[in-house]
Amino acid sequence: MKIGIIGAGNIGSVLALRFGENGHEVRIANSRGPASLADVARETGATAVEAREAVKDADVVVVTIPEAKVPNLPKDLFAGVPASVVVIDTGNYYPQQRDGRIEGIEKGTPESRWVEQQIGRPVVKAFNNNYLYAVTLSRARYMI
Template sequence: MRIGIIGAGNIGGNLTRSLTALGHDVFVANSRGPHTLGVLAEETGATPVPAEEAARGAEIVVVTVPMKAVPALAPGILDGAAEGVAVIDTGNYYPKQRDGRIAAIEDEGLTESRWTERRIGHPVIKAFNGTFAQDILERALPAGAPDRMALPVAGDDEAAKRKVMALIDEIGFDTVDAGGLDDSWRQQPGTPVYGLRAGVAEVTKALAAAAPGRTPEFRAEQGAE
């Protein structure tokens, strides 16, 4: 499968490693340009490309950049993707730690991935946002393994969600359908499932236990802009 990865940080880098090892044709991009991705390309066999070319022909595109960088993505970043492309958003909103205040999230209660979806102009599937990067490589297990971790997956496009869940299973993790994108607050930072290393039953229970509203650690300072 042809897969585009926009963002080559911890999550993007390890997804590149995992997916190329599985035989997928991976095209990876970052904000600094393909010339900075030589080491990752040599290690994995992935093809480094400019960000505006990462989605070309891709059946799955992973957007794994800081939320503050999402508005800077080129208009039409998904132009040329395969018909029915599934777009994975791995992002988290860290207002104090990194991203600054995003009014639509703070004031309107928009979920993080709904905000990203509107910015890039394409439906997204929220996944990997609460996953430790090293776990992608170190905790992947075959289907049926008793200690296999499960990841929550949220999104409105059921066909795209199934495609993403199948890919996650191939990578080495079970999945739990976390509902639509407006339900994806249940897996945002500060919720019980965020960072949880557990199986399907525990992840399902943690999603159900989530309470609406952002925890203080993940809200912007009062009056901050």
């Protein structure tokens, strides 16, 4: 499959490695552009691209960025992406440690429903129960 990953941190880079090892064609993006992802591309075998390029022609898209950054994604990122493309959301909400208060979630909207509202697409929540902080890719590949 062609898999686009938005977010190249702890989760995104390990998913890129594992998907690639399992024969998938992986493109990966962050907010700073592909030049900033040279190391990730080399270590995972994924192709570093802009976010729009990551979702283009993908069979599956993984959104794996901090919850508070989701509204920063380009508003029309999924315009033109067929409804059949599965969008996976790995996000967890950390109001105290990272995200600050997100009004909609605080008022009771489940996290992934809130993400759906931001990106305008249904999502499947997955991989958010894997704990992966500051581990090397060689170790992390056994954790997802």
